[in-house]
Amino acid sequence: MFACAAACPSLTPNHRCAFMMMKTPAATLDLFAPLPVPPAPRGIGVAPGTRHKPTARQLWLAVHFPQLALEALERDTDARQPHAVIDGSGSAQRVAACDRAAARAGVRPGMALNAALALAPRLAARARQMRAEERLLERCAAWAAQFTPCVSLEPPDALLLEVKGSLGLFDGAARLCERISAELGHRGLQVAVTLTPTPRASLWLARAGRNTVIIEPAALIGALATLPIGALGWPQESLALLTAMGLGTVGDCLRLPRDGWARRFGVDLLEELDRATGRAPEVRRSYRRAQRFHARFEPMAEISEIEQLAAVLEPLLAALGRFLRSRQGGITSLMLGFRHRAAAESILRVGLAAPSADARHLMALVRARLDRYTLPEPVTQIRLRSGPVLPLDFESGSVFRSRRAAPDAAGGVPRLVERLRARFGEDAVFGVCLVPEHRPEVAWRAVPLDAAAEGGRGRRESAGPSVARPLWMLTQPAPLKVVDGAPRYRGPLSLETGPERIETGWWDGRDVARDYYVARDARGARLWIYRDRRPPRGWFWHGIFG
Amino acid sequence: MPLLRGSSLDAVAAAGNGTRWIAWLAPPFLPYAPALQAAGLVLERQLIVRTLQTKEVWWAMEQVLRSGACRAVLGWAGEARGHVLRRLKLAAEQGGSVGLLFRSTRYRSQASPANVRVTLQGAEAGLEVEIFKAQGGCTGRTRVSASGLGVIG
Numbered sequence: 001m002f003a004c005a006a007a008c009p010s011l012t013p014n015h016r017c018a019f020m021m022m023k024t025p026a027a028t029l030d031l032f033a034p035l036p037v038p039p040a041p042r043g044i045g046v047a048p049g050t051r052h053k054p055t056a057r058q059l060w061l062a063v064h065f066p067q068l069a070l071e072a073l074e075r076d077t078d079a080r081q082p083h084a085v086i087d088g089s090g091s092a093q094r095v096a097a098c099d100r101a102a103a104r105a106g107v108r109p110g111m112a113l114n115a116a117l118a119l120a121p122r123l124a125a126r127a128r129q130m131r132a133e134e135r136l137l138e139r140c141a142a143w144a145a146q147f148t149p150c151v152s153l154e155p156p157d158a159l160l161l162e163v164k165g166s167l168g169l170f171d172g173a174a175r176l177c178e179r180i181s182a183e184l185g186h187r188g189l190q191v192a193v194t195l196t197p198t199p200r201a202s203l204w205l206a207r208a209g210r211n212t213v214i215i216e217p218a219a220l221i222g223a224l225a226t227l228p229i230g231a232l233g234w235p236q237e238s239l240a241l242l243t244a245m246g247l248g249t250v251g252d253c254l255r256l257p258r259d260g261w262a263r264r265f266g267v268d269l270l271e272e273l274d275r276a277t278g279r280a281p282e283v284r285r286s287y288r289r290a291q292r293f294h295a296r297f298e299p300m301a302e303i304s305e306i307e308q309l310a311a312v313l314e315p316l317l318a319a320l321g322r323f324l325r326s327r328q329g330g331i332t333s334l335m336l337g338f339r340h341r342a343a344a345e346s347i348l349r350v351g352l353a354a355p356s357a358d359a360r361h362l363m364a365l366v367r368a369r370l371d372r373y374t375l376p377e378p379v380t381q382i383r384l385r386s387g388p389v390l391p392l393d394f395e396s397g398s399v400f401r402s403r404r405a406a407p408d409a410a411g412g413v414p415r416l417v418e419r420l421r422a423r424f425g426e427d428a429v430f431g432v433c434l435v436p437e438h439r440p441e442v443a444w445r446a447v448p449l450d451a452a453a454e455g456g457r458g459r460r461e462s463a464g465p466s467v468a469r470p471l472w473m474l475t476q477p478a479p480l481k482v483v484d485g486a487p488r489y490r491g492p493l494s495l496e497t498g499p500e501r502i503e504t505g506w507w508d509g510r511d512v513a514r515d516y517y518v519a520r521d522a523r524g525a526r527l528w529i530y531r532d533r534r535p536p537r538g539w540f541w542h543g544i545f546g
Numbered sequence: 547m548p549l550l551r552g553s554s555l556d557a558v559a560a561a562g563n564g565t566r567w568i569a570w571l572a573p574p575f576l577p578y579a580p581a582l583q584a585a586g587l588v589l590e591r592q593l594i595v596r597t598l599q600t601k602e603v604w605w606a607m608e609q610v611l612r613s614g615a616c617r618a619v620l621g622w623a624g625e626a627r628g629h630v631l632r633r634l635k636l637a638a639e640q641g642g643s644v645g646l647l648f649r650s651t652r653y654r655s656q657a658s659p660a661n662v663r664v665t666l667q668g669a670e671a672g673l674e675v676e677i678f679k680a681q682g683g684c685t686g687r688t689r690v691s692a693s694g695l696g697v698i699g
Contacts (some may be wrong), residue, residue, distance in 0.1 A: 048600045066667075137583070161675040318578075322585065343674075393652075397641055402654065411614040412613040412614060412615035413567055413593070413613075415613070415615075416593075416610060416615050416616075417593065419609055420595055420606055420609065420610075421607075423602070423605070424595060424597075424598065424602065424606070426597055428597055428598070429592060429593070429594070429595050430594055431590070431591075431592055431594065432577070432578050432579040432582070432587075432592055432594065433579065433589055433590075434580060434589065436597065438580075443579070443580055444579030444580060447595075449593060468581075468584075469578055469580045469581040469584065470578060470581060471577065471578055471579065471582070471585075472574070472575035472576065473575060473576045474575060474576070474577060475575075475576060511624050516580045524673075543575075543578065544575060
């Protein structure tokens with residue numbers, strides 16, 4: 001057996017070792033095939049597959065808000081006044097979170113309220129508002145959706161974002177983490193941001209307050225190993241048992257044998273450890289966001305000028321734009337409500353022909369509406385509500401921008417129609433189509449341009465007669481003066497062609513019986529006139545030829 | 547008020563036979579759909595804006611020209627001052643559109659940055675057209691019959 005091992009110099013010491021452990025000589029035949037990893041008793045943390053998966057399939061970014069309970073409440077800004085949020089009721093009141101001033105006085109989360117008051121007599125203790133915390137967390141989740149479509153809530157105080165696909169766009173993992181913690185910091189939120197290949201590990205590290213970025217699955221266990229078990233959010237009795245066994249870190253736990261662990265602490269905690277190390281998958285529920293945008297703004301002083309109103313609306317519409325961008329959707333309707341002191345609320349509605357998420361475009365539409373608008377009274381409060389969010393077809397921007405603004409077809413028409421409509425009203429802007437009908441005034445119809453802009457209106461073949469029709473029609477036929485039985489318009493008219501008899505329409509009560517003529521007036525204009533065939537047989541002017 | 551004549555409709559039709567739109571801003575009468583179709587215009591691509599005040603015609607015309615969505619823009623304004631005309635010209639250049647502004651013949655003597663200026667006058671047998679300004683072209687007066695070719699560029 002030794003001779004055989006020597007004859008195979010390519011074998012690693014490990015292989016030789018395995019070979020030496022073999023009991024039967026017949027097994028030597030298998031020596032050249034890859035050997036399985038020795039089936040030695042292993043701890044929880046040794047993942048068998050990690051060596052074959054050098055890159056992570058997912059990367060999870062956890063955002064932990066350690067002071068969310070405090071931040072969800074509105075506070076006065078006196079920094080010297082210690083603040084604390086109190087959980088529970090009666091004698092079980094405990095500090096859930098406290099600010100820096102309270103912490104300086106020795107107050108710690110988990111402390112009984114009486115103890116905290118003894119340490120800091122000026123402590124402003126307020127009851128915890130779970131609903132406000134949830135709302136704040138949801139607002140943060142909605143905000144975080146700009147980085148990835150996959151955002152998951154981890155109540156009570158964390159968010160999880162799957163960002164593998166977004167790293168390219170946001171300049172890599174470290175930059176993304178920096179950006180998220182900086183932007184949330186600007187909003188007055190204290191955060192810890194962590195990125196690892198598993199959601200559970202990210203969450204643990206973030207809750208422990210570590211701003212870690214781990215891309216390689218192989219490095220994950222090393223980072224987890226030093227984590228104290230107190231940060232895992234496990235039940236108190238399990239923690240007490242583990243501490244009593246002398247286990248202080250996740251690394252200690254991972255070294256224990258799996259079966260014994262499952263017996264002592266239950267399968268749930270084992271499952272959690274497996275999820276943290278990536279041995280077991282973790283399924284997360286995606287956060288579904290509100291589908292409409294609501295905003296309310298109360299100006300410091302009453303607004304009476306349209307200019308001021310526009311200036312105030314701009315940030316609101318910018319927020320709407322961000323809301324829509326994070327949902328990759330657009331809106332086709334928008335409602336603005338202006339509250340006054342006494343008068344009824346003024347409602348302004350803006351409609352769009354195609355979904356849009358462009359804040360500047362929306363602002364231009366609102367501007368156009370406001371320009372025609374007179375406020376009945378100064379505005380005390382502004383409400384903004386969007387219509388439902390519709391999917392938006394994003395167009396790729398052109399790399400080589402042509403000097404001419406709009407080289408391609410009708411792309412700008414819906415927007416143009418919206419602008420014109422916002423300024424002149426819905427009815428003033430329209431398109432035309434033919435109607436198969438002999439009566440000249442109903443042989444065409446005004447149509448709204450939405451359908452036309454989408455190309456939804458089919459082309460109709462010419463339905464009218466092939467005889468000449470004037471380019472311009474009067475909305476209503478105008479009666480002509482008659483002198484000695486002959487029609488006159490700016491002088492005598494000479495009839496050129498005609499009559500063309502049109503007698504139809506008995507079915508809808510607007511029947512006509514007319515003889516149409518083309519007439520030329522003294523200045524050379526060709527008019528389209530008719531004589532009613534029914535009494536009093538008057539002459540009417542109906543159109544003008546070019 | 548001068549109107550768009552049938553002859554110049556051909557020119558508009560030639561300009562608008564692609565995918566781009568034609569906008570009619572505050573026409574004095576309704577453009578009649580059967581006649582538009584007979585002239586070869588695509589009915590689906592006509593945009594009509596009615597009942598505008600003079601200042602609103604300027605605003606709308608500038609918007610439409612600048613957007614470049616329309617091949618030709620026909621606007622009827624009672625008057626337009628120099629700075630308005632310059633804005634319109636700039637907008638037409640930005641959007642790559644043709645703009646035709648119809649004004650009263652009273653404003654003939656007023657200076658205008660337009661590339662071509664034309665007076666249209668109804669005559670005994672058709673239309674008298676006088677091109678009295680044409681950048682890089684020749685001016686002159688001609689009379690076209692109702693079936694004549696359009697000369698408005």
